[in-house]
Amino acid sequence: MSALHKVLVVDDDPVVGKSFDRVLSQKGYVVITAQNAQEALAQLQGEEYDLVYTDIKMPGMDGLELAEQIQAKRPWIPVVIVTGYGTSANEARAKAAGVSAFMHKPLSPEMIEGSALNALQKPAQIILPQEEANPVEKTQPEPTKKENRLKNLALFIVAPFVALAYAMSLPFVGIAMLAWFGGKALRKIPVARKLLDAVKNVTLFIAAPFIGLAYVIAMPFVGIGMLAWFGVRALMKKAPAA
Numbered sequence: 001m002s003a004l005h006k007v008l009v010v011d012d013d014p015v016v017g018k019s020f021d022r023v024l025s026q027k028g029y030v031v032i033t034a035q036n037a038q039e040a041l042a043q044l045q046g047e048e049y050d051l052v053y054t055d056i057k058m059p060g061m062d063g064l065e066l067a068e069q070i071q072a073k074r075p076w077i078p079v080v081i082v083t084g085y086g087t088s089a090n091e092a093r094a095k096a097a098g099v100s101a102f103m104h105k106p107l108s109p110e111m112i113e114g115s116a117l118n119a120l121q122k123p124a125q126i127i128l129p130q131e132e133a134n135p136v137e138k139t140q141p142e143p144t145k146k147e148n149r150l151k152n153l154a155l156f157i158v159a160p161f162v163a164l165a166y167a168m169s170l171p172f173v174g175i176a177m178l179a180w181f182g183g184k185a186l187r188k189i190p191v192a193r194k195l196l197d198a199v200k201n202v203t204l205f206i207a208a209p210f211i212g213l214a215y216v217i218a219m220p221f222v223g224i225g226m227l228a229w230f231g232v233r234a235l236m237k238k239a240p241a242a
Helices: 014-025 037-046 063-073 088-097 109-121 141-186 190-238
Strands: 005-010 029-034 051-054 079-083 101-104
Touching: 005 014, 005 037, 005 109, 014 029, 014 109, 029 037, 037 051, 037 063, 051 063, 051 109, 063 079, 063 088, 079 088, 088 101, 101 109, 141 190
Parallel strands: 005 029, 005 051, 051 079, 079 101
Antiparallel strands: none
């Protein structure tokens, strides 16, 4: 370990604190013990810790409430619940409080060491309280408003061209679907099948110029819409961050 990590162990049973001290001290951790939640909060008020272990059943404030208070005030400190009274309700409450792990007694040295490594390797989720937030961070929603305005402008420009393309294509799509289903029904009749083949060829011959014309008319609008879209995206990237 390149630097000493300070660990706070909160348990009203001194044997538990000694067990953590014996295991983690050999691995380079500095272990401090507290026998109840109030003592732990006083320790946290005066010093910085890298990790907190806490039992659930303790006189006065229980470990779950302690974990909730730590996560509310110092969410960057990982908290591990250690208990011999594990229930699904306790585990759900611990998860909601944002604890790093929920461990059941009895604990082996490997479990203690492994839990410390896992908790300290997780990235810290630093969430400042509302009153302590950096003033610069409070101005961050402003760029979002600018981006939304640019997006709305892009949609306003592109929408007519998209609607025109749909309007031009829908009649052709509807006629094609009617012809397709009608043709499938008529092809079951041998005489009608030959007639349909002839009609299909004539229809393709007649429709080809109109299809080509539709593409010719639609393509400029699609091109203008794409240019507008990419132009607005470029402006969004160059928009000032503040």
